[in-house]
Amino acid sequence: MDILNTVHFYQDVLMPPAAHTAPTPSTATTARRQAQLDALIDSAEKRIAAEGIDSLKARDLAADVGIALGGLYNLVEDMEMLYLRVAQRTMIRLDQALTEAAGSTMVTSEDAVARLEAVAHAYYRFARSNLLLWRALFEMRLKSRPLPEWNISAQLGLFGHIAAPLKRLMPDADDMAVTVTARTLFSAVHGIVVIALEERIIAIPSHAVEDQISWLMRATCKSL
Known part of the structure; x- marks a missing residue:
């Protein structure tokens, strides 16, 4: 294999185009946080529809979404913002x-x-x-x-x-x-x-x- 073909081999096979690379960590994190926020709002909405606004408890909502209690406040500033x-x-x-x-x-x-x-x-x-x-x-x-x-x-x-x-x-x-x-x-x-x-x-x-x-x-x- 000559030098030019060797370069093409490494570019095309061992180093796939950027379009096929996995999302960057920051993009994946943003998408995950948005999905968790949507799930949190969904959970709060369902609980209010079933039992009223006084039924909302941060610990219950965090459990619904599958996150730690502290993680809830990484998604919303406080319960008022969730309301x-x-x-x-x-x-x-x-x-x-x-x-x-x-x-x-x-x-x-x-x-x-x-x-x-x-x-x-x-x-x-x-x-x-x-x-x-x-x-x-x-x-x-x-x-x-x-x-x-x-x-x-x-x-x-x-x-x-x-x-x-x-x-x-x-x-x-x-x-x-x-x-x-x-x-x-x-x-x-x-x-x-x-x-x-x-x-x-x-x-x-x-x-x-x-x-x-x-x-x-x-x-x-x-x-x-």
């Missing part, structure tokens, strides 16, 4: 439900009222079908830390489902007036839903909740 990540998933699913309910057509004022009704009904149905995860959105006890931007953005996106039809009904109002009205209307519907789903409090019968939400929406929109 927020589960809440983010819930808000994304809620946003999808509201988007599907809203449809796409909104030309007249009546269309705007109908959209508000549809969104409010979808909110009630989502809460009823995902009761403990929905409750966890409002039961999280957070310290004075600022909310992450991704959490704030998700919340604002949900209010957008109310603000868009209100803007159609309040064409002369500025953005702040629409925002305040949207949050007030949400608070009213949310109050109805909370009490309707609270078994220990006598409230609107379950078969009448959506009719009463429609009445509230139409009465409010008439005043606008």
Whole structure:
């Protein structure tokens, strides 16, 4: 074998191309950590859905994922951040439900009222079908830390489902007036839903909740 062929032999056989080499340790570590984080959020979400947010214990979650207790805090800063990540998933699913309910057509004022009704009904149905995860959105006890931007953005996106039809009904109002009205209307519907789903409090019968939400929406929109 001459010198040139010997070089090619070592390059092509003994030293395979870089494209076929195994991932670098840093890439493999990043992928493993992401998989563990996803599994941790999955576990927390399942436990909340089954038993509520008070059921979450760091030791149990670490056991679910198969990591040491200290390893959990290598994946999330603390339990509050884990709560927020589960809440983010819930808000994304809620946003999808509201988007599907809203449809796409909104030309007249009546269309705007109908959209508000549809969104409010979808909110009630989502809460009823995902009761403990929905409750966890409002039961999280957070310290004075600022909310992450991704959490704030998700919340604002949900209010957008109310603000868009209100803007159609309040064409002369500025953005702040629409925002305040949207949050007030949400608070009213949310109050109805909370009490309707609270078994220990006598409230609107379950078969009448959506009719009463429609009445509230139409009465409010008439005043606008």
